[in-house]
Amino acid sequence: MLFYSFFKSLVGKDVVVELKNDLSICGTLHSVDQYLNIKMTDISVTDPEKYPHMLSVKNCFIRGSVVRYVQLPADEVDTQLLQDAARKEAMQQKQ
């Protein structure tokens, strides 16, 4: 549940999601679930609008498996805490 917890702390922040089909979507993270499916609001396609079919879309739901990257605001992330969480997770799994 590490990344679910991580993304939960980013709810309400602006992120850019790059998909495996090279589409980049910029918007506000609305919610996330255990599969890391992402719901975003107020989206806009970041790259030059070579995806005109997205012009009218305001909210979207992205299946977790098609995400390649999620670009986050750096100051919203506590790397130390993330490292600790990862360590704990590793310890848990070992047990």
Next chain:
Amino acid sequence: MFHFQSFDDDCTLEEEEGLVEEEDEIDQFNDDTFGAGAIDNDWQEEHARLAGLDERVRDEVDGAGDASSVDLSLSGSNAHSSAPPQPSSSSRLYPSIDERGGGDLAESLTHLILGSDPAIAGVGAASSDRSLRPLMLSGQTPQPSALAGQSSLLLSYQQQHQVMHRGPAPLSQINSHSIWENSMGFSPVSSGLLTQKEDKTLMSIIKEVGLPNRPPALSREEGRDFSERVPPPRSSSPVIGSPPVRAVPIGTPPKQPMSHVHTQQNNHPSAIQHVRASMPLRYPPPFPERLSPNNLLSIASSPLSHSPFPAGVGPVLSQIQRAQLLNSQVGPFQRGPAPPLLQGGVGGFRPFFGQSGPRVGLHGPPLGHAPIRHNTTHLHPQHRRMLNQRMQNRGLGDHVGGRGVGDRKNRDPYSNLMTQREKEWVARIQMMQLQSTDPYLDDYYYQNYYEKMEKRQERDRDNRKEHTTKLITPQVAKLEHTYRPVQFAGSLGKLTVSSVNNPRKMIDAVVTTRSDDEEKREKQVWNKRRQILYTVEKMYSLLLEVQDFEKKFLQTPEHQRDALLEQHKTHMVQLYNSLREKEWDDRVSDKQCLMIMSVRKGKRLISRLLPFLPQPHAAAVVMGIARNLPALAKKDKHDQVLCWLVEPVTTVIQSMSSTSLTDLLQELQGSEGQLPLVLQNKFGVTLLYLILSEGERMQSSDPNCQLMDDNRWTELVFSVTRELLKVPSSALSSPLFTPPNLVSLFSRYVDRQRLELLQEKLQITSLTR
């Protein structure tokens, strides 16, 4: 059929279907329309005639026209139609009239009316039709002359209506073609003949009934309820080891309470016939073994609150809102076993804007033995506040946009494919996976992140303690669903029967963990850096344990606290052991220390470890650092993260005794040439200043301080000042911060000239911070 459609504008195709479904009605109407009953009745002719009648009646009512003219027109219209069917049709239309001839019209009419129950429109129609039939047939008495018949027809038409108005709902009339005269008769007649009250009753009834023969089973709720679209029942046979098959398939979204379910079952006779619910749906005990997602989550429900999210997003209701909605409707309603996904620690769909007031909701009887599960989908109050603010800011700007989105939503042809309940049910199942037994572990990042943020905010606001909000994850009682495969006593092995509800363990595998030594040997760590990292990680895990100690301590019950304390001490010892020299207790191994500190992670580790170490140990560590500072500085050239150590080191220094302080200073100076190197490094300079400042503080605050007992301190300070003056400014790096009391320190030891020089060099004045 056509009659009905044109009769009522509100009639939809639904009515057609409804009519089709009722076998009785079809036959009847078929007969009436096309069969024996209708013979060769041209409805259009009839309609025209009646329309003409209607107008004439109106004229009659108004007092204009006379019967004769009406008769004439009637006869005229009737002349078009064939003579033979006329009497029969008229007889059919007004069976009562023909039957009587000149008899008691009212009597027969009331008989007719009372014979059929107006409440059962459809059924009543059928029966009344049937009742009409024999009347009709019997009414094939010698007909009066066409004219006379029509005149009587006219009169009796009026009378008929009179009677009908007085009687109960003349639904019997409605079902057949007599609808026409009814509807048309009402409007003109009502104005004149009826009292207001009767008129209202009848009209209301007409409106209410609309069309006859609407089967009661089809009465639908407002806004198409698709709950009839039940997923096809699973054709599972009762299997040993399976949970008992229920009449309603497992996984059916909840609908209305019990009665409706039964109705529904009746309507779908094609449902599981072969395995009908041998056991009736029973009401669950106060805390059933199996709970549907609804019940599970309704237990952990919180009060409804309006979601501040913009409407454009759609029906993203808070999970708890859904739970509330369902909670009010689905009472103690058992719906089969909960989906076998009750694994702890797996996330689920998390709604936006969780609830206000996260409260611990354990509404059932407390289960001491069952592990408590926590709902991790609740947002930290701090987080919620932030989101609210953001929403408000957006809302002010997007006011117009929101409305536009709303318009778009209104015209959405694909909305309402699922009912609200269905949506909630699906979301609820996902939510269930989010419950974990140890939210602190599973949700570690989120919880700590917001705690830290709160602490930071508190600090920024100068310790204004409004409220330290804590995130409370509401608890939900977990119910264990351990499946025990069916085993017969004395048999070998287990049954091979398995289904989706009880997947059978194919292999009884036992997990064997390898011990640490083995692991070490096996890994054959040869890479030094790797080894360092490995050591660091091990220390980290110990450190995390130590960090959590306090929290755990508060949570464990009394009798276990000693054990926990012991464990804690062991951890601490281990941690220090990894740092210190093999033989000496109060000296940190240089080699080890250097090794660890050569990695960025290691430095971080030390900085976090220092606050936890007891004083002597911590002092030893700081000494070690000071001793090896040049080497450390060299290694840190790339990372530049030594400054992480400043804060913890400050704390340590401030708690040091004077002797140790002197020792520290000495260590820092170390051998020849160390000090310049130290001064070149930012951290080194900072450290130096810290030490000096601390010494000064000690001297000025406590006149009896032992700092001046031996000359070491003075000498050391002298040498420091000498060095400071000697070192070129370029080689002197600026510290992180300059303690204020340095000036006073130096003023003790150096003369005025040098003091000024120093001040200039170090850019310290009595006012600098």
